[in-house]
Every structure is written in C-alpha cells, then in structure tokens.
Amino acid sequence: MQFKKYRPYERVENIQRDWPNNHITQAPIYCSVDLRDGNQALVNPLGIEQKLEYFNTLVKMGFKQIEVSYPSASETDFGFTRMLIEDNLVPDDVAIQILIPAKKEWIKRSVEAMQGVKNGIFHLYNPTNEFQRRVVFNKSDEEIMNMAVESMQYLVELTQEFQGNVTYQYSPESFSQTQLDFALTICNKVIDVVNPTTDKKMIINLPNTLEACTANVYADRIEWMSKRLNKREAVILSVHPHNDRGTSVASAELAVLAGAQKVEGTLFGNGERAGNLDVVNFAFNIYSQGVDPKLDLSMIDEVKAMYEKQTQLQVHPRHPFVGDMIFTAFSGGHQDAIKKGLDYYRKEHCQEWNVPYLPIDPKDIKRGYEKVIRVNSQSGKGGVAFIISEFLGEELSKEEAIAFGHMVKQKSDEVQRELSKEEIIALYQNSNRV
Incomplete structure (x- = not known):
C-alpha cells in the first residue's frame, strides 16, 4: 500500500x-x-x-x-x-x-x-x-x-x-x-x-x-x-x-x-x-x-x-436507533440482562430508562418488545424465559429456563436457523412444561 x-x-x-x-x-x-x-x-x-x-x-x-x-x-x-x-x-x-x-x-x-x-x-x-x-x-x-x-x-x-x-x-x-x-x-x-x-x-x-x-x-x-x-x-x-x-x-x-x-x-x-x-x-x-x-x-x-x-435506498437493519434489528439481541448473556432489566424497570416503576443493551425504550418510537429478544443457537435461558413471560405470562424458574433453553438451542441447531416466538411457544406447550 x-x-x-x-x-x-x-x-x-x-x-x-x-x-x-x-x-x-x-x-x-x-x-x-x-x-x-x-x-x-x-x-x-x-x-x-x-x-x-x-x-x-x-x-x-x-x-x-x-x-x-x-x-x-x-x-x-x-x-x-x-x-x-x-x-x-x-x-x-x-x-x-x-x-x-x-x-x-x-x-x-x-x-x-x-x-x-x-x-x-x-x-x-x-x-x-x-x-x-x-x-x-x-x-x-x-x-x-x-x-x-x-x-x-x-x-x-x-x-x-x-x-x-x-x-x-x-x-x-x-x-x-x-x-x-x-x-x-x-x-x-x-x-x-x-x-x-x-x-x-x-x-x-x-x-x-x-x-x-x-x-x-x-x-x-x-x-x-x-x-x-x-x-x-x-x-x-x-x-x-x-x-x-x-x-x-x-x-x-x-x-x-x-x-x-x-x-x-x-x-x-x-x-x-x-x-x-x-x-x-x-x-x-x-x-x-x-x-x-x-x-x-x-x-x-x-x-x-x-x-x-x-x-429507493434501504435503511440498514443495524442503523443506529432506527434499523429493524437495532433493539434485537441474540446473545444469551445480553438477553438475560435485558430480561432482568425490563423486569426491574416495570416492577419498580422507574422514571429513568436504564435497561442493558437498549439505548432507548423501543416504545418511544412506537415499537414493542417482541423483537428485542430473538432466539437462535447462540441464545440462552434468558431469551426463552423472556418469550414465555412476555407472550404467555408465565414465569420460568431458573432450572426450568435452563432446561427449556437447552431444548430450544438443540432445535435451533437442528433446523440451522432462528426460531420464531410461535415455534418456541409451541415447543414449550408440547414439552410437558419442561
């Protein structure tokens, strides 16, 4: 050069x-x-x-x-x-x-x-x-x-x-x-x-x-x-x-x-x-x-x-604050922190936003939390626990989350792709509740 x-x-x-x-x-x-x-x-x-x-x-x-x-x-x-x-x-x-x-x-x-x-x-x-x-x-x-x-x-x-x-x-x-x-x-x-x-x-x-x-x-x-x-x-x-x-x-x-x-x-x-x-x-x-x-x-x-x-230009999915994937976490560690952060934010009725890995509240731009956590083979217990809590209203114990998380990771590895929340919920409901 x-x-x-x-x-x-x-x-x-x-x-x-x-x-x-x-x-x-x-x-x-x-x-x-x-x-x-x-x-x-x-x-x-x-x-x-x-x-x-x-x-x-x-x-x-x-x-x-x-x-x-x-x-x-x-x-x-x-x-x-x-x-x-x-x-x-x-x-x-x-x-x-x-x-x-x-x-x-x-x-x-x-x-x-x-x-x-x-x-x-x-x-x-x-x-x-x-x-x-x-x-x-x-x-x-x-x-x-x-x-x-x-x-x-x-x-x-x-x-x-x-x-x-x-x-x-x-x-x-x-x-x-x-x-x-x-x-x-x-x-x-x-x-x-x-x-x-x-x-x-x-x-x-x-x-x-x-x-x-x-x-x-x-x-x-x-x-x-x-x-x-x-x-x-x-x-x-x-x-x-x-x-x-x-x-x-x-x-x-x-x-x-x-x-x-x-x-x-x-x-x-x-x-x-x-x-x-x-x-x-x-x-x-x-x-x-x-x-x-x-x-x-x-x-x-x-x-x-x-x-x-x-x-005729596309906004990149990782574009700061506005991309389609800007609030999305696949990593198990990130998902666990986000779930706990959101739980605390709601429980304590916090006035100031301080949720790990989310620079602003997605609701500020009229987005929900459904895309915040997405699950693939890189995800862990926090991600699956969030989805079950958010969409079924059921709280998994730590042991249940770990066991179900392994099941979801195995399924994601088998199909070699991300699992939708509908697939995760169906897997949960068909698994005798772990």
Missing part, C-alpha cells in the same frame, strides 16, 4: 480549547438538505410530487429550515421552489433555503425562484481551498475573495425589495480543505457586506465538504473560527458535515460543543460519496442524553417508509 502518497491533515496549533469542557444542553437549529444535497446523490433524482411528499414529511417531523433546491441548476428545482411559494405550501414557521453559486446570472435566476417567499434563506457559496483557487479556477486569493464579496453584494441588492423575511447564508465551500486564515478573511469580508445585527442575523456555514480529519480537529477549526468572526453575536454559525471518514455525527456533535448553532444534514445520512450528516442519528443521540431533540422522532418508522419509497 502506497500510504506515503497521503499527508496528515494539518492540526490547529496554539488554540485555547474550550469545547472539551462543554455539554450539549439544547438542540441546535436543524436544516434538512435532503431535497438538494441528498437529491443530487440519487441515481434517480426526485420529481416534484416526490419532493412534495418528502417536504411535507420533514415539516411534520419538525424541521424549521429546509433546503429545497438548487434552482439555477435544474428546471425541476426551480419549478418546485415556485410551487411551494405560489401554492402557499410552506408553513409560516418554516424557512425554505436555496443554494446559490457565486455567479451573477445564477444568482439572478435563484432570486427569481424565491419571489414572494415568506421566510427565505439565500445560501451563497464559492469554493475556497488552495487547490481549487489555483488549479480549478486559476484565480488569485484576492480574486476568489472578490468573487464572494461581489456576489453577496449583488444578492443583497436583488433582494432589497423582498417583502418576506430574508436571511443570507455564506459558505466557503471546501472549508475542510481551506487554510483557516483564508477562510476567516473571506467570511469576515462577506459579513461586512451583509452587516447583520442581533435582530437580523446572517448565517456563516463551515462545511466539512470532504471529511478528512478526526472530529476533534474539526471542532478545533470551528472553535477557532467562532472566536474570530466579525459581529459574532449577529452571526449564526452553521456546520455541514459529510461522512467520508464515517464520523460525521461525531464531527457535528463536537462542532456544536465548539460553537456551532445550526447543523445541516439529511435523513439517515443520504448524500454524495459516503453521505451527509445523519440528522436522525444526531437527534437520537441527544434525545438519549435527556435533551429535547426538537424533532418528532416517535414517527421515525413512518419517516423511514417514506424515505425508502422515494429514494
């Missing part, structure tokens, strides 16, 4: 780190980018009716910011944006966001798409990393900065007469590969153009466009920027983590500790390459720590069904 062709990611030196001592005590602002970033990653992008069903589901879940389109790049996106506005399909407490490249004709087209919007976020971006500046665009640092400044000036000019609430957002796209001093300078220049106030804030979004470092280094970069941005009290700091290293959720969590107030991501992490931040995973993580996630996670199976239908 030619590992020497890769170089380590540059760390942030001489930084006063406050984020390791912080805690997430409230949910950030969530912005779903499913209909833009997620959609552009699909083999078959969504049509307008599919987008509308997806949009309505996001609204029902509680998303207050939804990036709905890249209107200058697609007639479908432009038409969908117009439909949402003209047909009054956006609730008053929801802002729709569009992505805008830093090019005059595309800015103009994007603004046309948002005419009449009640609450609109105009998300301007241009690539800023050194390689793209030098090789892709063949422009100097000053020219790249002028591109951002002049584009934001033009965007502000075109939206001055808008009657609705207008919020400006700027992303130094490829922030994750951009030198911090350059990223800071260009962001501050754009902030000075918008001149936000505490009553009319703007958003600075720092994308982990290509995830290339550990989550702690990303947090260092976010904290470094957060402490140096102009008019910080008038700026909402946002992050947009991708998942190329498989750590986008951790990157988002640590970024929030480091000062991020908004996170952009998608349902179940759909997105280009290895995907985007899984907002569902993030929200469940803070929910399991006793923090209000500000999203209705109880309807997640309904959301999952919609997602799989529209995207």
Whole structure:
C-alpha cells in the first residue's frame, strides 16, 4: 500500500480549547438538505410530487429550515421552489433555503425562484481551498475573495425589495480543505457586506465538504473560527458535515460543543460519496442524553417508509436507533440482562430508562418488545424465559429456563436457523412444561 502518497491533515496549533469542557444542553437549529444535497446523490433524482411528499414529511417531523433546491441548476428545482411559494405550501414557521453559486446570472435566476417567499434563506457559496483557487479556477486569493464579496453584494441588492423575511447564508465551500486564515478573511469580508445585527442575523456555514480529519480537529477549526468572526453575536454559525471518514455525527456533535448553532444534514445520512450528516442519528443521540431533540422522532418508522419509497435506498437493519434489528439481541448473556432489566424497570416503576443493551425504550418510537429478544443457537435461558413471560405470562424458574433453553438451542441447531416466538411457544406447550 502506497500510504506515503497521503499527508496528515494539518492540526490547529496554539488554540485555547474550550469545547472539551462543554455539554450539549439544547438542540441546535436543524436544516434538512435532503431535497438538494441528498437529491443530487440519487441515481434517480426526485420529481416534484416526490419532493412534495418528502417536504411535507420533514415539516411534520419538525424541521424549521429546509433546503429545497438548487434552482439555477435544474428546471425541476426551480419549478418546485415556485410551487411551494405560489401554492402557499410552506408553513409560516418554516424557512425554505436555496443554494446559490457565486455567479451573477445564477444568482439572478435563484432570486427569481424565491419571489414572494415568506421566510427565505439565500445560501451563497464559492469554493475556497488552495487547490481549487489555483488549479480549478486559476484565480488569485484576492480574486476568489472578490468573487464572494461581489456576489453577496449583488444578492443583497436583488433582494432589497423582498417583502418576506430574508436571511443570507455564506459558505466557503471546501472549508475542510481551506487554510483557516483564508477562510476567516473571506467570511469576515462577506459579513461586512451583509452587516447583520442581533435582530437580523446572517448565517456563516463551515462545511466539512470532504471529511478528512478526526472530529476533534474539526471542532478545533470551528472553535477557532467562532472566536474570530466579525459581529459574532449577529452571526449564526452553521456546520455541514459529510461522512467520508464515517464520523460525521461525531464531527457535528463536537462542532456544536465548539460553537456551532445550526447543523445541516439529511435523513439517515443520504448524500454524495459516503453521505451527509445523519440528522436522525444526531437527534437520537441527544434525545438519549435527556435533551429535547426538537424533532418528532416517535414517527421515525413512518419517516423511514417514506424515505425508502422515494429514494429507493434501504435503511440498514443495524442503523443506529432506527434499523429493524437495532433493539434485537441474540446473545444469551445480553438477553438475560435485558430480561432482568425490563423486569426491574416495570416492577419498580422507574422514571429513568436504564435497561442493558437498549439505548432507548423501543416504545418511544412506537415499537414493542417482541423483537428485542430473538432466539437462535447462540441464545440462552434468558431469551426463552423472556418469550414465555412476555407472550404467555408465565414465569420460568431458573432450572426450568435452563432446561427449556437447552431444548430450544438443540432445535435451533437442528433446523440451522432462528426460531420464531410461535415455534418456541409451541415447543414449550408440547414439552410437558419442561
């Protein structure tokens, strides 16, 4: 393996780190980018009716910011944006966001798409990393900065007469590969153009466009920027983590500790390459720590069904919190601990959830306990005792559970597969009660 062709990611030196001592005590602002970033990653992008069903589901879940389109790049996106506005399909407490490249004709087209919007976020971006500046665009640092400044000036000019609430957002796209001093300078220049106030804030979004470092280094970069941005009290700091290293959720969590107030991501992490931040995973993580996630996670199976239908992608059965097997235990030791934990939880009427191997109560997402314990040749007495107790209401003694457990293991070995609860109950009822 030619590992020497890769170089380590540059760390942030001489930084006063406050984020390791912080805690997430409230949910950030969530912005779903499913209909833009997620959609552009699909083999078959969504049509307008599919987008509308997806949009309505996001609204029902509680998303207050939804990036709905890249209107200058697609007639479908432009038409969908117009439909949402003209047909009054956006609730008053929801802002729709569009992505805008830093090019005059595309800015103009994007603004046309948002005419009449009640609450609109105009998300301007241009690539800023050194390689793209030098090789892709063949422009100097000053020219790249002028591109951002002049584009934001033009965007502000075109939206001055808008009657609705207008919020400006700027992303130094490829922030994750951009030198911090350059990223800071260009962001501050754009902030000075918008001149936000505490009553009319703007958003600075720092994308982990290509995830290339550990989550702690990303947090260092976010904290470094957060402490140096102009008019910080008038700026909402946002992050947009991708998942190329498989750590986008951790990157988002640590970024929030480091000062991020908004996170952009998608349902179940759909997105280009290895995907985007899984907002569902993030929200469940803070929910399991006793923090209000500000999203209705109880309807997640309904959301999952919609997602799989529209995207033609399948949520993995081991997907955190939502996979079909996420609450399932086959191991005998795990099953025994779960049974005893559930028995104690019910008997003592516990107010706090603390059942081994179950990060949350399955009932919180409208699932029962019938799939928590499944039995195969790896299972033991705890699993069979749970099934007899849960579905027949009979409690086995320790000796009975051991004996019946051996019988079930033997049967599972014979058929070389998992036994259903119906098969286990039938085996129990036909065995002269052990």
